[in-house]
Amino acid sequence: MQGAGPAICLGNDIDTDLIIAGRYLRTKDRSVWAEHAFEDLDPALAPRLSGSVIVAGKNMGCGSSREQAVVALREAGVVAVVAESFARIFFRNAVNVGLPVIEAPVACTDGARVAFDLDGGWVEVDGKRYPARPLSEKMVAILRSGGLVPYWRSWR
């Protein structure tokens, strides 16, 4: 499973409140979450998300179990999220909604070209290759299906 896009660089400890604020959780309209993604971090970020790869530092997605955080990014067109480390529920939620997550410590510059290959186990930033922490077989299978819902439908 491969993909690529321009990097949007974020810091450490980006919490789920910053990804999608509690005040936008009173709906099941996914476009609302995409529209307000990262609003409290930087209101200018949402329009840039489509086709991008988010590159964060440590503990990406810490905090709430709110799946709206990963749905917001996927709906906004984020190709993948690369981080030095992830909060575990965010990581698992991303796999479940079919948003590739790659654990690798990379040097990031805004706009750098990020490419990844989940099967090859690597991520490249402006041509520099980094090894990615391997996912379990099940996680790869779920991601390859496009998320847990399509995975379920294909297996049951």
Added chain:
Amino acid sequence: MSTLSEAILGAPAGEYVDREVDIAFAHDGTGVLAREALREMGVERLPHPERLRLVFDHIVPANTGTTATLQAELREYAGVSGIALSDAGGGICHQVMGEGVVRPGMVVVGADSHTCTLGAFGAFATGVGATDMAAIWASGETWFRVPETIAVNLSGRLSGAAEPKDVALAYVAELGMEGATYRALEFVGDGAAGISMDGRLTLSNMAVETGAKTGMFYADAVTVRYLADYGVTASPQAPEDCRYERTVEIDLDDIVPLVAVPHRVDTVREAEEVAGTHLDQVFVGTCTNGRYEDLARFARIVRGKKVAVRTLVFPASRSVLARAIATGVLADIVDAGCVVGSPGCGPCLGAHAGVIGEGEVCLSTANRNFKNRMGVGGEIYLSSVATAAASAITGVITVPEVV
């Protein structure tokens, strides 16, 4: 020899296992999405509805037409699927599950990050997202990576004005917000026996603030006695001589009132250092500190006095509220001029009641002080109930006295 997580999940750390779950619950926020995912999965019938629970706690009572409609859909689904529902006013999912539902040795998943709270009973309890929850409803099982375990070794005894919440802030500060990512915490040592069940729930609750999957206590005489009050017979668990990845030492004798300052849970100061900080709101409640013991402690401090700042008290469950009424604790709280809200999460997540305004400062007994969580442009300090009570009376952050 196994850690408690390894013993319950039945495999050594690092392995992936599929496990049936004993209890799985979602709330009004995550339940709506789980229901959607279930619909998309094409699942009609649930194999084990008796293991499942829906608890309305996040935005209760409903604050808008949209929220009310979403809750109505979920309420109807509970009826047709056979999932037991705790409706608005019943209380916070983790508290409701802690009132005789969860038992030692169970595998518990909740579609809420603070499900780790229930590790206090010696259960393997962890948070998942909504789609995971849908698959668990549909199959009765899920997969886990068995976590490595960090021991938090408690020695000594709390004294002075320090509370279990101060211990929680101390270990979060020690480990940091990602110090236990993908791991389990086990609260062990001689000091654990001296901590009440309500206090253990507070300690386990904040495990996720270090990135941990769960925060567990071994069931002991305290656990057995607590569960007996709910008509549940449980046996103590015997700790094995296991190998921990790391041990963090906490001497309870050294713990003093602490405060987490904006906007990080692991940025913790002694309350004395931030004493005098102006407050616009004090909030007592949540799955961290909305239990009866908390309300009783708060009432003891504010009894016969008046609060100097708007102070919101939200009991964690209906049974907590009922007990606070029966013992006169609630009357003391109301007489002191506090606003009492319906049992539930309340202002914690900034979704409805008690939102703070631009530039306002709240001292909260909750577990998170992330930027804008309780309202855009506001600041949140986290403290124990005693610190919150002393501060409510003065209107500024105040070090509590021994009561």
